Amino acid sequence: MNPVQLYQAALHEQLDQPLATATSLDSVFYTSPDVFAAEMEALSSRTWRVVAAAGQLSQPNSVHSLTMTGQPLVVTRAADGTIRCFHNVCKHRGVPLVTESATAIKAMRCPYHGWRYRLDGTLERASHFNGIGDHRVCNTGLSSLDLDDIRCATWNGLVFANAGGEAPPLTATMQALDTRWHEYDFTQFEYGGDLHYRLAGNWKLVVENFLDSYHNPFVHPALNKASSWKAHYPIVEPDYFGVGSNVYQSDVAGHGGLPILTGLSPAGQRRAEYLCVTPTLMLGLHADYLFVLTIDPIDAQTTDEHVYFFFVGADKDDPKVKSARRNVLENWDRINREDIPVVEGMQVCRNASPYGTSVFSPFHEGPMHAFQRQVAQLMANRKPKPRQASVDHAIHELVGSEA
Ligand code: FES
Ligand SMILES: [Fe+2]
The missing domain is CATH 2.102.10.10 (Rieske [2Fe-2S] iron-sulphur domain)
Structure with a gap:
């Protein structure tokens, strides 16, 4: 089978199943140069990618x-x-x-x-x-x-390119996210630095790891202490997916003192959400800063990761604010470096014959399932279909019972 047929089969037999019975993409999707080449053609022609x-x-x-x-x-x-x-x-x-x-x-x-x-x-x-x-x-x-x-x-301080010219307008791509985050005034954010990494792992593993709170207590104990996985809720919508928390506190997270966006409700001030919109675009939004994580796939087993940070522009020359900004970058640098051995280890195991496919945790891995489905739909040349309301309802019930 060619890569498109492989993805069509994966959609039909695995990913279109309800979350509880769906199974994940097989190792070939993470190792094959042919699959990689077809993915890059699709990403380049039909999606927007951040360039600066x-x-x-x-x-x-x-x-x-x-x-x-x-x-x-x-x-x-x-x-x-x-x-x-x-x-x-x-x-x-x-x-x-x-x-x-x-x-x-x-x-x-x-x-x-x-x-x-x-x-x-x-x-x-x-x-x-x-x-x-x-x-x-x-x-x-x-x-x-x-x-x-x-x-x-451009969208909110980010420059996007669509080399193949076939993606819908960028405003349409970001519209659902704009609606979800309408309370946040992005014009108050200004660019405040970036981080870059190269990983020996397939690009999809990097995205899946971003969408995964399941590993936090084991890989990121400090992060989990500041933002417990039990307080996270999964978000799965047709145009974006990820996780959120309603108990975000900047001082607990280690960078208290940053000015926050004006105009936010009390609930908005405590909310943090980490969402994937296109297959290579992830955003982490807080009351006091935004990060944008973009993926640049190099080959089937190598990925560059770029993280751009945006802070509320007020008081930027205050030494305490400068120090808090540095803390944000240092904390995320530590977290990102904690993830690298895990992502690279998953790649090693996908090159080993015993590993093929696996199940999704209904509590934690709905967003990962949604991502694999998004990529498979892109590759299978199929328009994304809205998820069944019953599936999303089941996810929220699970969240409610565990939190
Ligand atoms: S002037 Fe650019 S290659 Fe000759
Ligand atoms: Fe992680």
Whole structure:
């Protein structure tokens, strides 16, 4: 079977079953280069992926280079503030045009033969194209050599790209989350740093680990003490899934003193939610900060993970606030590093023959089931179907009985 057929079979035989009887994706989905290649084609053509925090390009005339599954990309902010995304490939001999992020630049100059491109991607000048013996630069007649642009959009301080151009509008992708989190005024958040990791594990294992509170007491004892798994509730909706808590306290979590969003209800001030929206986009929202975790799959067994942090902008020069911001990054860095051996261990075991598929905990692993189903639906070329109300109802009953 080809990868699409494999996913169609997994949907039909395993993931479309109710949570209590569904079984998880087999090891082949975590190890096969063919499955990986098909997944990357689908993610690139039909989903939005984060390419930068807009705060990384806060100044006009700035550029930010990156790779996405090995593809060189560049995000630009022009003098008028417009953000664009391009393939970071010089149209002459094809070398990466921008090798490092920069601000206050008027144009992107290729390091190989000096062709210059404006920040809107148009070729500005190339020398020695006027005929033999003519050494002038040329700025006309080369428009077919402008940079290839990529569909690009922004949402609450994040820059997204959809290289294949087939995803629904970004506003539609984020609409359900906007509705859920309408109480939170994201305009009060400002970019406040990032963390990066490379793991020897398939990208789906990283997402599944994010969605899993089940392991917290065993892998993250300090986190579990501050935010007990018993106070977590699963969230499974057609357009997002994850876990939440209604007892979030910043001082207990180790970073008290951060200003919180104004306008939040008392319940909103105690709420923390960790949700996956697209297969590579996860967000953790609190009254005082937001983190955005994005996945960049490198190959079937290697994944880059990027975490962007956003804090309420008020009082940012106060030493206590600076210290609390540092604590947030340090705490999450510790938690993320605690997860790496587990994710890498799962990859080792998926390469070993005894492991195939397994069951889902009805209490803890509904969001993981929803994620595997989301990926399988994307791969099987099927529009997501709303979950049965009875399944969600059963989950909430279970939560109520355990909490
Ligand atoms: S490769 Fe860029 S100018 Fe030649
Ligand atoms: Fe974890």
